[in-house]
Amino acid sequence: MSKGYSEMMGLEVAGNYQHLITIFQQAVSSYQVSPWFCIPPEACRIYQSEGGLTQVVLLGTTQFSQLFINEAAGRIKIVGVVDDFKAKDGAAFHGIPIISSEAMLRLAREQRIISINGCRYDYSRRYFKNLTLQHVIPMLNFEQALRLLSISPCTDHRIDDWGGYIASHAAELIALSHRLDDDYSRFTLFSVLLSHLTCNPEWILNAAKPYLTLYFRSGLWLPSQGERFADCGASIAESTKAFIDATDGVFKKIWMIEPDEVNQRTIASFITDYSGPPVTGEKGVIELLGVALGSEDGEMPFLHEGGHGGHLLAAPTDQAICRNVAVRRLDGLLDDSPTLIKMDIEGAELETLKGAQEHILHGRPKMAISAYHRASDLLDISKYVEGLRGDYKIGIRHHTEERWDTCLYFY
Structure with a gap:
């Protein structure tokens, strides 16, 4: 058997x-x-019994707790968010009362609750795990909570349940x-x-590599000196800085492509301050292109959040940070053919590859393409690239201890 x-x-x-x-x-x-095969049975029993009246306590005032509040609104009753440091101030977290660990234990003695651990770093995650085990309170992580409530697709595709x-x-x-x-x-x-x-x-x-190995230190290939590098989703210049480090500052050109207005100011300052390699030689050119990328030229609404969160929207919102940006095909945007392409553009990778097919067909650039924003990324991206050229080697690395930063390498 x-x-x-x-x-x-x-x-x-x-x-x-x-x-x-x-x-x-x-x-x-x-x-x-059963999709619930990996969820603690007691949590399943409580939810099956209570349904929308299920009382939930979130553990930690964290990004994942906020995301759960956004996605689970109206599906269950979130009665508190545990943060022992903030509870004494009587504050709220996105409209939910912040309570202490002791308050949660009192609540659990009075009624059945499910706890959801929004903490991802080991110290705080283990604290709540040990606390709930000791007091026999069913605890789920963020992914289990989405699975239990059948929240799929999410309003934000980047946190969908891929199961x-x-x-x-x-x-x-x-x-x-x-x-x-x-x-x-x-x-x-x-x-x-x-x-x-x-x-x-x-x-x-079990398989993760350090974040600092992302793109240029994967062990699959190394960038050479003299590259023409298209940094698609240049963010706050981390990838370009890592590329410059990997090539000792010897390159022909870098296109830093970034639509977020907040990030553009950071990139412009970086370019102004960049002094070139510490050796005698020709200084490579760095150019900021303040557009989004896609399969067709046009215009789309964009959330200008700064940092890593900004992304294209299917429809505009009334948020002050939502403003339209130009969308361009990579094939028509660059003034030369790139030898190396990196993409981390919040789920727009496949459409951007479609807009770069001429560069891929005729130039065969090495590529590092993020494949963690959508459940279909690993298959769709690899199939599309192979459909253009069948002579690429393909590798995969995962570069954080989180669900983010799975990367497909074509070389």
């Missing part, structure tokens, strides 16, 4: 991707029986693994898929 996922869920620590395929297939089978997509495309994802060029990429692929499918971020820790 074959084992189910629950009997095989110990982490694979030997780097054996073939073992991960077996675990992945068992997890898919378990999901098909249904992965289960229905399991055969295609296994086929993708055979197309990858190295075993570590295959190990990374199934670690990422298992993390999303089972709502267990521990799978990602």
Whole structure:
């Protein structure tokens, strides 16, 4: 008799991707029986019994707690957010009372509650995990909470539950693994898929590389001196700075493409202050292009949040930071053919690749393409690039301890 996922869920620590395929297939089978297979049974019983009256306490005044409030509004009753440091001020967190740990324990003694841990860093995450275990309070992480409430798709596609997509495309994802060029990429692929499918971020820790290795230190290829680099989603210049470090400042050109008005000021200051390589030689050109990218030229609404959060919108909102931006095809935007393309543009990667097909077809640039904003990114992006050129090697790396920053490499 074959084992189910629950009997095989110990982490694979030997780097054996073939073992991960077996675990992945068992997890898919378990999901098909019940998407709740990875959720604590007591939480399932409470929600099945109470439905929209289920009382929920969020653990931590964090980004993920805020995201849950946004997505779960009206589906359950969020009665408090635990933050022992802020509770004494009697403040609220996005309209929800901030309470102490002791207040949560009193509430749990009086009625059945579900706690949802919005903390992702180990110290605070472990504190709440130990507290809820000690007092027998069912606790879910953010991904489990979305799964329990069947919140899919989310209003923000970047935090969607990928479980249904992965289960229905399991055969295609296994086929993708055979197309990858190295075993570590295959190990990374199934670690990422298992993390999303089972709502267990521990799978990602098994394969994650440090954030500082993103794009240019993946171990798959190195940028050469003399590159023409298209930094698509230049943000606050981290990627360009990492590229300059990787090439010792010797390059032909960098196009820093960034539509966010807040970030553009940061980039302009960086370009002004950049002094070039500390050796005698020709200084490379850095150019800021303040547009968004897509498959067609046009105009779209954009949230100018600054940092990493700004993104295109399907329709405008009444937010003050929502303003239209020009959208351009990469093929018609650049004054030369890039030798290296990086993309991290909040889910617009596939459309931007479609607008760069001439560069890809005729120039065969190396590419580092973010593939974590949508459940379909890994398949759709790799299929599109392979449809243009079948001579790329493909690799995958994951560069944080979080759900963010899975990257496809074409080289």
